[in-house]
Amino acid sequence: MPEMPEVEQVRKTVEPYVKGRTIINCEVLLPRMIKHPSAEEFVSRVSGRKIEAMGRKGKYLELLLNDGCKIIMHLRMTGALLHRKKSEGEPPYAKVLFELSGGENLWFTDIRTFGTLCLVGGEDSWQDKGYLSLGPEPLSEALTADYLAKLAGKSKQAIKSFILDQSKIAGLGNIYADESLALSGLHPQRPANSLSNSEIEKLCDAVNTVIAQGIKNKGTTFRDYKDGDGKQGENQKHLLVYNRKGEPCKKCGTVLQQIKVGGRGSVFCPVCQKLK
DNA sequence: AGAGGAGCCTGAGCGC
DNA sequence: TGCGCTCAGGCTCCTC
Numbered sequence: 001m002p003e004m005p006e007v008e009q010v011r012k013t014v015e016p017y018v019k020g021r022t023i024i025n026c027e028v029l030l031p032r033m034i035k036h037p038s039a040e041e042f043v044s045r046v047s048g049r050k051i052e053a054m055g056r057k058g059k060y061l062e063l064l065l066n067d068g069c070k071i072i073m074h075l076r077m078t079g080a081l082l083h084r085k086k087s088e089g090e091p092p093y094a095k096v097l098f099e100l101s102g103g104e105n106l107w108f109t110d111i112r113t114f115g116t117l118c119l120v121g122g123e124d125s126w127q128d129k130g131y132l133s134l135g136p137e138p139l140s141e142a143l144t145a146d147y148l149a150k151l152a153g154k155s156k157q158a159i160k161s162f163i164l165d166q167s168k169i170a171g172l173g174n175i176y177a178d179e180s181l182a183l184s185g186l187h188p189q190r191p192a193n194s195l196s197n198s199e200i201e202k203l204c205d206a207v208n209t210v211i212a213q214g215i216k217n218k219g220t221t222f223r224d225y226k227d228g229d230g231k232q233g234e235n236q237k238h239l240l241v242y243n244r245k246g247e248p249c250k251k252c253g254t255v256l257q258q259i260k261v262g263g264r265g266s267v268f269c270p271v272c273q274k275l276k
Numbered sequence: 277a278g279a280g281g282a283g284c285c286t287g288a289g290c291g292c
Numbered sequence: 293t294g295c296g297c298t299c300a301g302g303c304t305c306c307t308c
Contacts, residue, residue, distance in 0.1 A: 076302050
């Protein structure tokens with residue numbers, strides 16, 4: 001499940017292979033993954049364009065083209081972006097191919113096919129709502145305890161669901177949300193408006209800490225995540241709670257429990273993260 | 277308007 | 293061995 005650290009790792013490993021190259025041809029093997037425009041129009045509008053840079057916002061990847069348009073991609077759960085030499089052929093679960101100048105291919109692969117691509121900009125006024133409404137990112141100056149406290153004060157949502165909302169914080173997914181709550185000692189079901197200012201400050205620090213650690217360790221791999229070189233991350237070795245249901249808490253030794261919060265599996269320590 | 281839930285999709289892991 | 297069930301999860305859409 002690529003979250004901000006994984007998506008950033010993909011960006012870092014793919015950009016050197018695509019920057020400055022021209023999209024000679026594009027093939028869409030599963031048209032419904034192109035959200036906008038139609039697959040046919042997408043292919044015709046990106047073909048012949050040069051890729052000037054590769055960016056990232058939250059969990060979205062961007063290819064900036066020389067006509068001012070942007071390809072915006074979301075990997076969702078099992079999407080991956082891989083660079084391969086043309087001679088290496090098609091990777092498993094290939095869904096979209098960008099054939100680049102210099103004998104390089106860029107593949108969008110996806111097992112569960114939830115991933116999306118779209119093209120924005122130019123004469124076309126269509127916008128991607130999710131991308132447009134992203135909140136501030138971890139490790140940015142805009143994500144402050146004050147900002148979070150103002151929003152949290154107005155919300156009865158469980159804090160876990162609150163921090164997973166991409167319009168509030170961009171880039172957290174289930175893994176880093178659980179880790180942030182564990183590090184700050186907060187129960188995932190606490191209503192957002194029940195947190196004190198000092199708890200919000202701890203949470204804000206924890207979000208930055210776990211995301212920075214994820215980036216440093218090149219992402220977290222459980223099943224499907226791979227970076228642009230096809231390599232796995234290292235961060236799964238450093239997690240406090242995620243995927244550790246039934247194992248001892250690293251701080252106090254209590255057996256970790258799993259519950260559902262907002263439909264998401266949530267692992268926590270019943271002693272270090274009390275509800276009351 | 278805010279909050280919660282269904283649906284999308286495939287593979288892994290389980291019980292029988 | 294093999295079938296069928298459940299679970300995993302980000303986001304959008306729908307309902308209350």
